[in-house]
Amino acid sequence: MWRDAALVAGKDLRIEARSRVATNQVAPFAMLVLVLFAFALDPNRGALKQAAGGLYWVAVLFSALLAVQRSAGIEAGDRDQLRMSGLDPAGVFLGKAGAVAAQLLALEVLLALGVVVLYDARIASVALVVAACLLATVGLAAAGTLYATLSAGVKVRDTLLPLLLLPVAAPVLLAATEAWQAALAGHPGDGTEWLEILGAFAAVYVAFGVVGYGALMEEA
Amino acid sequence: MASGDVVRLRAAVALIGPFPALAGADLCVDRGEVVLLQGPNGAGKTTILRVCAGLVPVVSGEVVVLGHDLVANRRAVRRHVGLLHQVGGLYDDLTVADNVRFSVRAAGGDVNAVGPALARLGLEGRLASTAVGRLSAGQRRRAALAVFVARSPALWLLDEPHAGLDAEGRDLLDALIAEAVGVGATVVLASHELDRATALAHRTVTVSGGTVVTPPVGTPARPEAAAHVA
Amino acid sequence: MTVPRWVTRVLALGAVAFGAAAAIDGLWVMGPTAEQGDYSRLLVVHPPVATLAYVGFGITALASVLYLVPRTRRREWDLLAGASAEVGLVFCGLTLITGSIWGRPVWGVWWTWDARLTAEALLFALFLGYLALRRIPAAEHVRARRSAVAAIIATLDIPIDHYATSWWQTLHQGSSIDLLQPDKHLDTAHNVGLALGFVALTLAFAWLLVHRYRVEKLEARYEDEGLAAALADRQAEGRVEVPV
Numbered sequence: 001m002w003r004d005a006a007l008v009a010g011k012d013l014r015i016e017a018r019s020r021v022a023t024n025q026v027a028p029f030a031m032l033v034l035v036l037f038a039f040a041l042d043p044n045r046g047a048l049k050q051a052a053g054g055l056y057w058v059a060v061l062f063s064a065l066l067a068v069q070r071s072a073g074i075e076a077g078d079r080d081q082l083r084m085s086g087l088d089p090a091g092v093f094l095g096k097a098g099a100v101a102a103q104l105l106a107l108e109v110l111l112a113l114g115v116v117v118l119y120d121a122r123i124a125s126v127a128l129v130v131a132a133c134l135l136a137t138v139g140l141a142a143a144g145t146l147y148a149t150l151s152a153g154v155k156v157r158d159t160l161l162p163l164l165l166l167p168v169a170a171p172v173l174l175a176a177t178e179a180w181q182a183a184l185a186g187h188p189g190d191g192t193e194w195l196e197i198l199g200a201f202a203a204v205y206v207a208f209g210v211v212g213y214g215a216l217m218e219e220a
Numbered sequence: 221m222a223s224g225d226v227v228r229l230r231a232a233v234a235l236i237g238p239f240p241a242l243a244g245a246d247l248c249v250d251r252g253e254v255v256l257l258q259g260p261n262g263a264g265k266t267t268i269l270r271v272c273a274g275l276v277p278v279v280s281g282e283v284v285v286l287g288h289d290l291v292a293n294r295r296a297v298r299r300h301v302g303l304l305h306q307v308g309g310l311y312d313d314l315t316v317a318d319n320v321r322f323s324v325r326a327a328g329g330d331v332n333a334v335g336p337a338l339a340r341l342g343l344e345g346r347l348a349s350t351a352v353g354r355l356s357a358g359q360r361r362r363a364a365l366a367v368f369v370a371r372s373p374a375l376w377l378l379d380e381p382h383a384g385l386d387a388e389g390r391d392l393l394d395a396l397i398a399e400a401v402g403v404g405a406t407v408v409l410a411s412h413e414l415d416r417a418t419a420l421a422h423r424t425v426t427v428s429g430g431t432v433v434t435p436p437v438g439t440p441a442r443p444e445a446a447a448h449v450a
Numbered sequence: 451m452t453v454p455r456w457v458t459r460v461l462a463l464g465a466v467a468f469g470a471a472a473a474i475d476g477l478w479v480m481g482p483t484a485e486q487g488d489y490s491r492l493l494v495v496h497p498p499v500a501t502l503a504y505v506g507f508g509i510t511a512l513a514s515v516l517y518l519v520p521r522t523r524r525r526e527w528d529l530l531a532g533a534s535a536e537v538g539l540v541f542c543g544l545t546l547i548t549g550s551i552w553g554r555p556v557w558g559v560w561w562t563w564d565a566r567l568t569a570e571a572l573l574f575a576l577f578l579g580y581l582a583l584r585r586i587p588a589a590e591h592v593r594a595r596r597s598a599v600a601a602i603i604a605t606l607d608i609p610i611d612h613y614a615t616s617w618w619q620t621l622h623q624g625s626s627i628d629l630l631q632p633d634k635h636l637d638t639a640h641n642v643g644l645a646l647g648f649v650a651l652t653l654a655f656a657w658l659l660v661h662r663y664r665v666e667k668l669e670a671r672y673e674d675e676g677l678a679a680a681l682a683d684r685q686a687e688g689r690v691e692v693p694v
Binding site for chain 1: 518582586587588595599600602603606607610613615617618
């Protein structure tokens, strides 16, 4: 399973390196969202700084949608080649989710810089921020990969995926924002309980993916 | 009569949604045979190939491929079978070499077979490091065939393999099929290229209306008789 | 799995009878409370519909599991899952509406980010997503399978939702009174009203579910009969084309 996961992740990341969708499209989009928030909220910097954590995670969530959509789109609509390849489905799931997670983490670093620079946010506790990002990313990548596969090959895929994924991802947004706000405000102690929620979410969805992805891939 | 040690379908009914793509098909293929499926469009040729690949579920009847009962478990057989699609099957953004290497490693095959396979299909050098998306249809077909050669599955399922290939490519394909049989593989192909394909095949089988209508024993396959379309 | 006629009749009668009793209690017997005035009468409706929305989702999830497990796989489970989701959606919508109405006079706003209400709003979104997935233009078995998986994935999310929203609320709203929690010192009329409301609405839920399920079954049968005809046509197509 792990060997297959590494193979699939490598393949997806290599495709990304060649096509540069994440760097040329998703990253600019994410930064654009940050800029748009600045227009939408009080130009008085105070509002942006206060809401920095939440705005950050909304930007991450939208980027995750795109990343996961792209990950599923790489496989031709009916996923025949994946099924015929002889790869372990659990490995395919971990590989694809892993590749998405890697791209998201890189994006999150970029966005964090953006938030620090554009919103004048100060990160008091780096450890909490990093932990929140890691856990939230794993959860988003796992749930996103599952839902992207569920809506793959359907013409209305682009509108269906957000409707499916965003409500499910809401607790991640909530918890990650709270963790970040605690880190930005300098009270890291308040943030640790939110890490539990992020961890639970990640564990549940990774477990489900490993067990259920095989069934998902059938009947494309 | 074939006894079906590689492929055995009996009264197989396969559904694609509400549509009965196969409405009770029978087919037996032995080791080392080359069997040609012919019939009008929509007859069910592609479905038979996909059923043998374990991609399409069978709702009633019997399907045994390479000793695997596909009604019980469709996944186990896939490693041993190669399916050539009519379209697609490769990642557009990766190079030919990367694609073949990925497929071989995924199937647990020998990576060293990749180079010779590419050479056999005339895809070395610059072509090997070109992204598949930039290739012509014929070159893409060759790349897909390179995967076959490198993986060397026990059963080759080819759907319109000659389509999109130039004359040289078609000759090459025929040679590859002969070589595959030489090492003990079995080939089932669906084709409209009747002249070429009947020369290749040991046996021709007519598919129509989701069932297999075999010409009577003793009659060599005559394209004009079976291709009569209402 | 057919539900006999008399069951639905009993359900309907029961729902009407208890509904009437609940209405009488709610509108006449119950007096207005000190904190919430007349709006406490919503006690008869709101908690039951809120609970039933979750029950609806629970049935969908359970039926989805039964559908996916090969040993218990039957088309009926998929039909039940779909029916339950639709009825659950309606009850979820009622929850949001009654919750909003209840909140307005007390808090002066149409919506408070109360933990439970927020969780129900997310549930509503989960329902919508599930029902949207059921309508994709794909083969029936594809739809059924994908919907079943989606239902299970979404169910995993619900407990997480609860913890997250309740921790969130205590963080931001401190010790505000939980809008939906009935006052501690309820008189008999209120308790009776709540109980009657629960029974009446549960019966109504069951009645709606049975009817919706029947419609799904009829649609499925219509498709199946179409299949038998299609099979016959397909084979006839074969016979015509092969010359003697």
